[in-house]
Amino acid sequence: MSELQKSPRKTNRRRDLTVEKIVDAALEVLKSNDPSALTMRRVAEQCGVSAMAIYHHVDDKNQLANLAVDSLFRVASETPxxxxxxxxxxxxxxxxxxxxxxxxxxxxxxxxxxxxxxxxxxxxxxxxxxxxxxxxxxxxxxxxxxxxxxxxxxxxxxxxxxxxxxxxxxxxxxxxxxxxxxxxxxxxxxxxxxxxxxxxxxxxxxxxxxxxxxxx
Missing domain, CATH: 1.10.357.10 (Tetracycline Repressor, domain 2)
Incomplete structure (x- = not known):
């Protein structure tokens, strides 16, 4: 498949990208015992976008780490x-x-x-x-x-x-x-x-x- 054929799909993924999807991808990466595995590049790969697309929603790795862990507390707070x-x-x-x-x-x-x-x-x-x-x-x-x-x-x-x-x-x-x-x-x-x-x-x-x- 040519790059021209791939571009519309990548564009659609960037358009559909949300903070929630980024956080879900970050948690998937964090299933590793090593928190240094959490990088913008790895999360971008999980989302099927470029690392630059992630930066449109998240400032840096530290904010991403905070969002990911905070989401676990949010789920717990919403569970009966x-x-x-x-x-x-x-x-x-x-x-x-x-x-x-x-x-x-x-x-x-x-x-x-x-x-x-x-x-x-x-x-x-x-x-x-x-x-x-x-x-x-x-x-x-x-x-x-x-x-x-x-x-x-x-x-x-x-x-x-x-x-x-x-x-x-x-x-x-x-x-x-x-x-x-x-x-x-x-x-x-x-x-x-x-x-x-x-x-x-x-x-x-x-x-x-x-x-x-x-x-x-």
């Missing part, structure tokens, strides 16, 4: 929450965000490396605050509780993306049982990790502590 209590709905919201970031590893790595600011994160945070308010938290306690869960989520995602589940087994070989009796006693439980289960358990501990503190 599971659970009959404020606590169940709050945990479900964070759990779904964490799952989306792990399913798109490059997006997860972006999230743990930089703040993501956009309408999606804003609306998800608003929902989080409402759930915490439904749990009878108020004032500064709402912000402090959600900030603690945010930090926990960042650490949980970083742990799952950068450390093999069984890596801790090697700790038991570093010192003798006599020198580290507790480490060796609890090694199996410590080394065998279900990331999601441990995450939800930790979220529950934080919520228990915050609620208990607010009642005093």
């Amino acid at each position: 929450r599971k659970g009959s209590t404020w606590r169940d709905r709050y945990v479900d919201l964070w759990d779904s965000i964490r799952a989306s970031l792990l399913e798109t590893p490059g997006a997860g790595m972006i999230f743990i490396r930089q703040a993501v600011i956009g309408p999606g994160t804003a609306m998800a945070t608003e929902q989080m605050f409402r759930h915490l308010q439904d749990g009878m938290l108020s004032g500064q306690a709402i912000a402090e509780a959600n900030d603690a869960i945010t930090m926990l989520t960042i650490g949980s995602i970083a742990n799952d993306l950068t450390r093999p589940p069984q890596i801790r087994e090697e700790l038991g070989n570093q010192v003798s049982t006599q020198d580290a009796p507790l480490l060796n006693k609890h090694m199996q439980a410590y080394a065998t990790r279900d990331g999601r289960a441990r995450y939800k358990l930790a979220v529950g501990w934080i919520l228990d502590g915050v609620v208990q503190s607010s009642e005093q």
